[in-house]
Amino acid sequence: MNAVGVDNAVWCSCVAYFAMKKLNQEIMFSEYQYQIIQPLVLSARIFGLCPIVFAKIGKFYEAKYSKVLVLYSYTIVVSIGIGTILGVHADATCGTCTIRMRKNKTLFISACDIAIVIIIALYGILAIPYRMRTFIKLLDIWTKIDNVIPISNHQKYRKKSIVFLLTTLLNFTALFLFDIIFYCFPKGITITMRGMVDRSIFYLKKYTTYYLLYYIIVFQEIFYWHLISYIHIRMSSLNRNLRKEKQAISCLFRKIFTIRQKSTIIVNKIELKSNESLKFERNIADRMIELLTVYGRIRESVEIVNSTASYGVVLLILSCLLHLIVTPYFLLIEIIKARSNMFIGLQALWLAAHIGRLLIMVEPCQKCLNEV
Numbered sequence: 001m002n003a004v005g006v007d008n009a010v011w012c013s014c015v016a017y018f019a020m021k022k023l024n025q026e027i028m029f030s031e032y033q034y035q036i037i038q039p040l041v042l043s044a045r046i047f048g049l050c051p052i053v054f055a056k057i058g059k060f061y062e063a064k065y066s067k068v069l070v071l072y073s074y075t076i077v078v079s080i081g082i083g084t085i086l087g088v089h090a091d092a093t094c095g096t097c098t099i100r101m102r103k104n105k106t107l108f109i110s111a112c113d114i115a116i117v118i119i120i121a122l123y124g125i126l127a128i129p130y131r132m133r134t135f136i137k138l139l140d141i142w143t144k145i146d147n148v149i150p151i152s153n154h155q156k157y158r159k160k161s162i163v164f165l166l167t168t169l170l171n172f173t174a175l176f177l178f179d180i181i182f183y184c185f186p187k188g189i190t191i192t193m194r195g196m197v198d199r200s201i202f203y204l205k206k207y208t209t210y211y212l213l214y215y216i217i218v219f220q221e222i223f224y225w226h227l228i229s230y231i232h233i234r235m236s237s238l239n240r241n242l243r244k245e246k247q248a249i250s251c252l253f254r255k256i257f258t259i260r261q262k263s264t265i266i267v268n269k270i271e272l273k274s275n276e277s278l279k280f281e282r283n284i285a286d287r288m289i290e291l292l293t294v295y296g297r298i299r300e301s302v303e304i305v306n307s308t309a310s311y312g313v314v315l316l317i318l319s320c321l322l323h324l325i326v327t328p329y330f331l332l333i334e335i336i337k338a339r340s341n342m343f344i345g346l347q348a349l350w351l352a353a354h355i356g357r358l359l360i361m362v363e364p365c366q367k368c369l370n371e372v
Helices: 002-022 031-046 067-092 104-126 128-148 154-184 199-256 275-308 310-337 341-371
Strands: 027-030 052-057 060-065 189-192 195-198 257-259 265-267
Touching: 027 031, 027 128, 031 052, 031 060, 031 128, 031 154, 031 199, 060 067, 060 128, 067 104, 067 128, 067 199, 104 199, 104 310, 128 199, 128 275, 154 199, 154 341, 195 199, 199 275, 199 310, 199 341, 275 310, 310 341
Parallel strands: none
Antiparallel strands: 027 060, 052 060, 189 195, 257 265
């Protein structure tokens, strides 16, 4: 075990080193932009999904990568992943005293479920070099957009981010606690190779890392929700400015054309354009060019997210869909056999959680489509 631990530490150090060779980009942005992304970055950093640190330089903030956090990201997922595999193996080899894998069918489904969790968590962490380069590029694009169309009421978006983070984490924490209580209750004895230990202690030791991996998956979905929401903020701002320019253009044409009582549009009076009128039209033209540039950058950010996050999103959606097949199956079996009301309630909550996970990824995309 000591040799394995040393090899894992060396492997994590090597991967983190070569990742840092590529992660040398830095970006400057304003304080209100920092206030918007701060809740996401600080919370995702705990689970190793965003190894970025901020440094205040004058009125601006600089975002750059941290070698320590990159190493922490790889170390935490490898450690938790190995702990989960060892814990599941210990439970599966307990024979008749196993907690979660009492039947062959349950053993197969549980093993597939845990394997999916491990694969998605590993993919999310090991793809950090590629994903963080993309995130830095998106921040750069959004900074250029905000220089043209500043975000108004940034405290509103910061508060929305915090509320979403807390609500999601509290709901999943309550679900995990209910799941733990169910498998630890009633107290029993589980026979292992080392002797007899308390059932609840055995379960907590073997499956705590599994719930930590699930937190990493939930944070991947939260991260994706924020990315699409940040794009939606810029799309909404662009549409508001386009509506303002439309009103300005309408006012300009009202000065040139009039509508008579018979609803016939004619030229009321042709005048030489004054310097003020020419300046007004030039301002509108320049503004429309700026907005077209903003549109191009928003489209570029959408294409970047589509091209880089597609594999991870597909894995997350497939995970939700598989759980939405398996969970109702167990729920219906328990309802028909009427064996455990507590287990029925637990499966119903897991079903709602998987639907919620799916909505987390779909809802911001639908908001963006509504802006088109």
